[in-house]
Amino acid sequence: MAQPLGRLKESASQTAGPYVHIGLTPNFAEIEGVYEADLGISMVNDKTRGERITVTGQIFDGSGTALKDAMVEIWQADAEGLYNSPAEMRGSADPNFTGWGRSPTNMQDGEFRFETIKPGRVPFRDGRLMAPHITFWIVARGINLGLSTRMYFADEEAANAEDPVLARIEHRVRVPTLLAPRDGNGYRFDIHLQGDKETVFFDI
Amino acid sequence: MSVLSNSKPETGSFFQRDLGWHPPAFAPQYKTSVLRAPQKALISLDNTLSEITGPVFGHNILGEFDNDLIHNFAKPGESAIGPRIIVYGRVLDERGKGVAGALLEFWQANAGGRYRHRKEGYIAPLDPNFGGCGRTITDEEGNYSFRTILPGPYPWPNRVNDWRPSHIHFSIFGHGFAQRLITQMYFEGDPLIWKCPIVDTIPGREAIEGLVAALDMEATLPMDARAYKFDIVLRGRRSTMFENRLEGS
Ligand SMILES: [Fe+2]
Numbered sequence: 001m002a003q004p005l006g007r008l009k010e011s012a013s014q015t016a017g018p019y020v021h022i023g024l025t026p027n028f029a030e031i032e033g034v035y036e037a038d039l040g041i042s043m044v045n046d047k048t049r050g051e052r053i054t055v056t057g058q059i060f061d062g063s064g065t066a067l068k069d070a071m072v073e074i075w076q077a078d079a080e081g082l083y084n085s086p087a088e089m090r091g092s093a094d095p096n097f098t099g100w101g102r103s104p105t106n107m108q109d110g111e112f113r114f115e116t117i118k119p120g121r122v123p124f125r126d127g128r129l130m131a132p133h134i135t136f137w138i139v140a141r142g143i144n145l146g147l148s149t150r151m152y153f154a155d156e157e158a159a160n161a162e163d164p165v166l167a168r169i170e171h172r173v174r175v176p177t178l179l180a181p182r183d184g185n186g187y188r189f190d191i192h193l194q195g196d197k198e199t200v201f202f203d204i
Numbered sequence: 205m206s207v208l209s210n211s212k213p214e215t216g217s218f219f220q221r222d223l224g225w226h227p228p229a230f231a232p233q234y235k236t237s238v239l240r241a242p243q244k245a246l247i248s249l250d251n252t253l254s255e256i257t258g259p260v261f262g263h264n265i266l267g268e269f270d271n272d273l274i275h276n277f278a279k280p281g282e283s284a285i286g287p288r289i290i291v292y293g294r295v296l297d298e299r300g301k302g303v304a305g306a307l308l309e310f311w312q313a314n315a316g317g318r319y320r321h322r323k324e325g326y327i328a329p330l331d332p333n334f335g336g337c338g339r340t341i342t343d344e345e346g347n348y349s350f351r352t353i354l355p356g357p358y359p360w361p362n363r364v365n366d367w368r369p370s371h372i373h374f375s376i377f378g379h380g381f382a383q384r385l386i387t388q389m390y391f392e393g394d395p396l397i398w399k400c401p402i403v404d405t406i407p408g409r410e411a412i413e414g415l416v417a418a419l420d421m422e423a424t425l426p427m428d429a430r431a432y433k434f435d436i437v438l439r440g441r442r443s444t445m446f447e448n449r450l451e452g453s
Binding site: 006007008009010011012013014015016017018019020021022023024026029030031033034035036039061062063065067069073075076077083084085086087088089098099100107122123124125130133135137139140141142143144145146147148150165168169174193194198199200201202203204 | 213214215218221222223225226227228229231234236237238239240241242243244246247248249250251252253254255256257258259260261265267269270276277296297298299300309310311319320321322323324335336337338339373375379380381382384385386387388402403405406410411412414415436437438439440
């Protein structure tokens with residue numbers, strides 16, 4: 001026998017269920033007057049530094065059907081590669097950029113949408129620079145534990161080629177599932193939960 | 205920010221998530237998971253800055269009634285129908301430390317088991333004074349509380365006769381984006397807990413019991429509202445980042 005470590009166990013996850021929009025984007029869910037605005041709807045203002053981009057996409061299930069009841073959150077660095085977070089010790093991020101966004105997938109075609117800026121590069125654990133990327137977290141009915149992935153920018157070929165996280169992916173044929181192609185003024189990041197095009201998800 | 209200003213931010217990696225404790229993605233008793241479960245192995249990634257950082261929500265985002273679902277959708281002078289309850293507890297991490305400044309968002313059905321949602325098909329009526337969402341932020345020690353009505357159980361399309369136990373959905377932000385969690389709170393003594401396919405996605409009984417709030421008669425307000433205590437545990441973290449930082453970087 002030894003002394004107990006006295007650690008607690010993380011609360012078990014449960015699905016967000018079909019009505020996650022009531023809780024997290026109530027104005028979108030037509031429950032108006034409780035909150036002034038849905039959190040995470042706006043990431044930028046007119047003083048935000050960096051290249052404005054729109055990130056859109058859909059989330060497809062194993063039958064190819066887009067999820068209309070999902071909720072997507074993103075977290076990213078500012079244009080200089082700094083996070084707007086107390087744990088960011090390298091400097092002060094752009095105060096006019098939250099870095100965090102939340103979007104429901106809509107009831108028409110299941111599209112999510114973020115008006116944001118292109119992030120700068122952030123160092124990996126060993127100091128090498130990661131390629132610009134946006135962290136995604138996806139919850140929905142039928143998803144028992146939120147899914148984590150990253151969107152990279154397909155047109156950042158040189159940076160992507162030296163990215164230490166992309167380098168972790170053994171099956172190179174899967175890397176393109178994380179590369180969002182340019183689409184007008186923004187980038188398109190479609191997510192596939194299953195099948196040949198299954199998106200790489202991370203255990204972070 | 206103000207709630208965190210007295211403590212030095214922590215920057216260590218989060219403890220590895222115990223995926224055998226959480227429900228697996230593929231849980232066929234919960235039919236919707238079948239086509240929504242990734243089939244390939246997750247790629248394991250020791251935390252980088254992108255995971256150990258996370259957004260902060262200040263108390264200034266909160267409205268006066270955000271933590272009062274009995275009144276936050278009700279007409280002036282009216283209140284939601286149903287057994288009045290207080291839900292309170294602490295947000296802790298796996299080291300047992302209180303998590304200050306954690307944003308909690310919650311949503312639930314009304315006392316009849318009906319959600320206020322366009323796609324909701326249950327015959328139980330809407331309550332004109334109940335919206336079904338609320339939020340709060342933990343104090344310096346990780347404490348939170350809110351007031352609501354006891355949600356009703358409801359039937360749902362899975363097998364022909366599946367019913368959800370009474371529950372409140374919770375979304376929690378800790379200090380790092382890797383701590384992000386959504387779960388559900390159940391109520392002590394509800395026999396439907398042990399018949400629910402969604403509860404059953406959790407492999408172990410101990411993990412399920414960790415989601416069952418306890419009736420607390422001492423915290424109950426006499427002649428007003430019963431109290432349920434529900435603590436939430438987020439991932440713990442190592443004390444410093446870059447313990448194994450490579451030379452020359
Ligand atoms: Fe529910």
